Amino acid sequence: MAKLIIVSNRLPVKLQEKDGELTYKTSEGGLATGLGSIYKKDDNIWIGWPGLVIEEEEKQKQIASDLRQESMRPVFLTETEIKEFYEGFSNETLWPTFHYFSQYAVYDQQLWETYVSVNQKYCDEVVKQAGPDDTIWVHDYQLLLLPCMLRSRLPNITIGFFQHIPFPSYEIFRILPWRKEILEGMLGSDLIGFHTYDDMRHFLSAVNRIVGYGSMHGWINTNNRSLLVDSFPMGIDYEKYADTANLEEVKKREKIYRSNLAAKKIVLSIDRLDYSKGIPQRLQAFELFLEKYPEFHEKVTLVMLVVPSRDAVDKYKELKEEIDEMVGRINGRYSHINWNPIQYFYRSYPIETLSAFYRMADVALVTPMRDGMNLVCKEYVASRLDHTGVLILSEMAGASKELSEALLINPNDINQLVETLHTALTMPEEEQKAHMSSMQDTLRRYNIHHWVNMFMDRLSYVKIKQMSLATTYLDEATFMEMSDSYDSASSRLFFLEYDGALVDYKNKPLMARPDEELMELLERLCNDPKNRVVIVSSREKANMQDWLGHLNIDIIAEHGVWIKQRGTGWQTMLSLMDDWKKDIRLILDLYVDRTPGSFIEEKQYSLVWHYRKVETGLGEMRARELVSHLNFLAANSNLQVLDGQMAVEIKAQEINKGKASSFWLNKYPHKFVMAVGDDWGDEDIFKAMPREAYTIKIGNAYSVAKYHLDSCDEVRETLTKLLQVRRQESASGGALMTG
Numbered sequence: 001m002a003k004l005i006i007v008s009n010r011l012p013v014k015l016q017e018k019d020g021e022l023t024y025k026t027s028e029g030g031l032a033t034g035l036g037s038i039y040k041k042d043d044n045i046w047i048g049w050p051g052l053v054i055e056e057e058e059k060q061k062q063i064a065s066d067l068r069q070e071s072m073r074p075v076f077l078t079e080t081e082i083k084e085f086y087e088g089f090s091n092e093t094l095w096p097t098f099h100y101f102s103q104y105a106v107y108d109q110q111l112w113e114t115y116v117s118v119n120q121k122y123c124d125e126v127v128k129q130a131g132p133d134d135t136i137w138v139h140d141y142q143l144l145l146l147p148c149m150l151r152s153r154l155p156n157i158t159i160g161f162f163q164h165i166p167f168p169s170y171e172i173f174r175i176l177p178w179r180k181e182i183l184e185g186m187l188g189s190d191l192i193g194f195h196t197y198d199d200m201r202h203f204l205s206a207v208n209r210i211v212g213y214g215s216m217h218g219w220i221n222t223n224n225r226s227l228l229v230d231s232f233p234m235g236i237d238y239e240k241y242a243d244t245a246n247l248e249e250v251k252k253r254e255k256i257y258r259s260n261l262a263a264k265k266i267v268l269s270i271d272r273l274d275y276s277k278g279i280p281q282r283l284q285a286f287e288l289f290l291e292k293y294p295e296f297h298e299k300v301t302l303v304m305l306v307v308p309s310r311d312a313v314d315k316y317k318e319l320k321e322e323i324d325e326m327v328g329r330i331n332g333r334y335s336h337i338n339w340n341p342i343q344y345f346y347r348s349y350p351i352e353t354l355s356a357f358y359r360m361a362d363v364a365l366v367t368p369m370r371d372g373m374n375l376v377c378k379e380y381v382a383s384r385l386d387h388t389g390v391l392i393l394s395e396m397a398g399a400s401k402e403l404s405e406a407l408l409i410n411p412n413d414i415n416q417l418v419e420t421l422h423t424a425l426t427m428p429e430e431e432q433k434a435h436m437s438s439m440q441d442t443l444r445r446y447n448i449h450h451w452v453n454m455f456m457d458r459l460s461y462v463k464i465k466q467m468s469l470a471t472t473y474l475d476e477a478t479f480m481e482m483s484d485s486y487d488s489a490s491s492r493l494f495f496l497e498y499d500g501a502l503v504d505y506k507n508k509p510l511m512a513r514p515d516e517e518l519m520e521l522l523e524r525l526c527n528d529p530k531n532r533v534v535i536v537s538s539r540e541k542a543n544m545q546d547w548l549g550h551l552n553i554d555i556i557a558e559h560g561v562w563i564k565q566r567g568t569g570w571q572t573m574l575s576l577m578d579d580w581k582k583d584i585r586l587i588l589d590l591y592v593d594r595t596p597g598s599f600i601e602e603k604q605y606s607l608v609w610h611y612r613k614v615e616t617g618l619g620e621m622r623a624r625e626l627v628s629h630l631n632f633l634a635a636n637s638n639l640q641v642l643d644g645q646m647a648v649e650i651k652a653q654e655i656n657k658g659k660a661s662s663f664w665l666n667k668y669p670h671k672f673v674m675a676v677g678d679d680w681g682d683e684d685i686f687k688a689m690p691r692e693a694y695t696i697k698i699g700n701a702y703s704v705a706k707y708h709l710d711s712c713d714e715v716r717e718t719l720t721k722l723l724q725v726r727r728q729e730s731a732s733g734g735a736l737m738t739g
Helices: 030-035 057-068 079-098 109-129 146-153 179-186 197-211 238-245 248-259 279-292 314-334 351-360 376-383 414-425 429-445 448-468 476-488 516-527 541-548 580-594 618-634 657-667 680-688 712-724
Strands: 004-010 013-018 021-026 045-049 072-074 135-139 158-162 191-194 219-221 226-231 265-272 300-307 342-346 363-366 390-394 407-409 492-497 531-536 554-557 562-564 570-572 599-603 606-610 639-644 647-652 672-677 694-698 707-709 725-730 733-738
Touching: 004 109, 021 057, 045 109, 057 072, 079 109, 109 146, 135 146, 135 448, 146 158, 146 179, 158 448, 179 197, 191 197, 191 448, 197 226, 197 618, 226 448, 238 351, 238 376, 248 351, 265 279, 265 351, 265 376, 265 414, 279 300, 279 314, 279 414, 300 314, 300 351, 314 342, 351 376, 363 376, 363 414, 376 390, 376 429, 390 414, 390 429, 407 414, 476 672, 476 712, 492 657, 492 680, 516 531, 516 712, 531 657, 541 554, 541 562, 554 657, 580 599, 580 606, 580 618, 618 639, 618 647, 639 680, 657 672, 657 680, 672 680, 680 694, 694 712, 707 712
Parallel strands: 004 045, 004 135, 045 072, 135 158, 158 191, 191 226, 265 300, 265 363, 300 342, 363 390, 390 407, 492 531, 492 672, 531 554, 672 694, 694 707
Antiparallel strands: 013 021, 219 226, 554 562, 562 570, 599 606, 606 647, 639 647, 725 733
C-alpha cells in the first residue's frame, strides 16, 4: 500500500536520557503540531533526528524499535554532525541569510561539506523505507539538498518540498557561495511550496538568474522535467486550540495567573529565542510606550515568554544577555512594590499553560523582523472564545497576508509600534469582536488539514500532469518498429522543425545556415517519391527560401503564417493587417534599450525579440517581464505571445505551426507520419498529428510527443538510418535487409 513519508530535521518527539532511562517528549513547534496526527494514519511514517546524540549501537536499536511503534524512523547524528550541520551550516549560514541577517552568516567549506553528508544520510534512510508508489514530503531549510539526492536514487518517485522559513530576494540569496547547489537540490522536487507568494516569487527569480530556468505560472521546465512552485499558507489545528481554551483546567490556570497580576491590561509576547523575532525592538517599544503614556503605569503588564533555542550558538547567547539586561533595566526603572511592567519567563510551557496565557491576554504582540509564517498569532486568535482581544502583527510575518484584520505594523518603526499598542489597549470591545471574528472565520476555514490537503492535492495534480506529458526515449526497439512502418508505407509525411531539431541554435540566427551534411540528407529524403518532407520553422520565409527553396520539399515559415508546397510559390494561411506592429514594436524597442545584446527581428506577420546574446540571467528576467507585458496587451486581441528558445515572439493568434501542418495532413494521403520538434511552439505540431504518428521531442522535457531524442545529431542519425532500410522481395518471401 502506498504511504506518505514525512522527512524533517527532527522527529515530532524529543528523546531524553536520565539515569540511563530513555523518555520521549512531544516536541514544540508548528510542524510537529501541524503534522502530528497525519503521519500516524495508515502506513505513513516520519523520518528525522530524535533530538539526542546516541552512539551505542544497542541503544540505537532500542530507540529504533520504540519509535517504530509510533510510526517514526530515526536518523542518528554524531556530535560533530550536530555542531557542523545543524548549529553550523543550517543555523549560522542558511538561517541568517534566509531571514535577511546576512551580516551574521558564516561561510565555511567544512560546514557545507557536513551539510551535504548529513543530507545524504537522510537520503539513505528514506531510500530504505520508500516504495515505488510512495510520496515523500521533505520539510525545511536543513534538507534543501535532499530532493535532488532522492531524485537521483528514485527517479520516478513523487517528491514534495515545503519551506517553512522565508526565501530571500535574489540579491540576498546570491551572496551564498553554494547558491546553485542549493537551488538544484530543491529542484529535485515535483512540487515546491512556500508560505507566501513573495517567497515563491523570490525563489523563481533566483532559479531564473542563477540556474537559468525560466518559469510560466509557477511551472519550471528544466532540461528533462517540469515541476511546480506554489504558495500554501500554513494553518493550525483550529479546533484543537479552541477546545483546549475551553477546558476547565485551562480556565483555572487563567484565574490563578490573573490573580498574580495587579494590572488590568495584559500584553502577551511569546517567541523562540531568535534575533529574527525582534524581541529587543519590542522591549524598546514597550519602554517608550511607558514613557509616553504614564497613565498606563500599574495598569498594563507585558507577559513575555521566551522559549530557549540554540543556546550553544554565540549570537543566541548574546541575544539572551541583551534581553535579560533590557528587562532588568525597564523593570528597575518603572516597577512599583505591587507592579512589574514586564513578567519575563525563559522556558517552554505545555499547551494548556500557553492556552491560559492566550485567554488572559488583551493584546498579543507578534512583531518579528522576518518570519516564515508564525503560528503564535494564529493560536492566539483561535483561543479567543469570547471574540475579544487585539492582535498586533508584523508585516514581515507570513501570517500578515491572511490576517489583514490584525493591526499590522513595520517592526522597524518603533514609534508606529508604540502608537499601535496604545490603539490596541484603548480599542472598544465591539471593534475588537469585529476584527477577531473575521480572523477566526479565516483560520477556521484555512486550518492545518486544509493546508495538508491542498499541498497533497496539488502534488498529485503535478504528478498526473507530468505523466501525461512524459516521453519515452526512441530506443532501438522503437526504431525497428518505426522502420518497419516506414518501409511498408506507400505514402509518408515528415514534419521536421528546422532550428533545434535539424540545426543547433546559434547566437546569431543567420549563422544557422544548413550545412552540407543536412542538405545531402534532405535531398535523399525528398528524392524518394513516397516521401513528402515539410520543413517547419519560425524563421522568415525569405531565409527559408534562400536556404532550402531549391529543394523538392515543402516549407512552413514564420510559425505557420507562410506555407510553400513544392513546385509552387508562397501562400499565406491567413490574410491579416499588420497595424498592430507599430504599437508592439515601440514596446520591443524599449526592451532592446534596456537589454544590451537583444535585438528585434521583423517577419511579415510577427515580431520577435531575441535575447540569445544577452547576459545570462538578465535576458531571462527581461523575457519574463516582456511576456507578462505582452500577454496583458494581447488579452483582448487576436495576438498570441510565444515564449520560445531565447526569443519572445508575438503573432496572430489564429496562426500556429499545428494548423499549418494540418493543411498537409488533410490534403495529402499518408500511411506513415513523423514529426520532430524541440520547443513549446512545436507542441501545436504534435497535437495536430494523427494518433499513429511518430512524434519526437528533442530533449527530455515534458511534451505531448510520444518519444524524445537528445540532440540534433540523433535526429539526423535516425533519419539516415530510416533511409538505409530497404525491403526486398526474394523468391522465398519478404526479408528485411539493411545497408
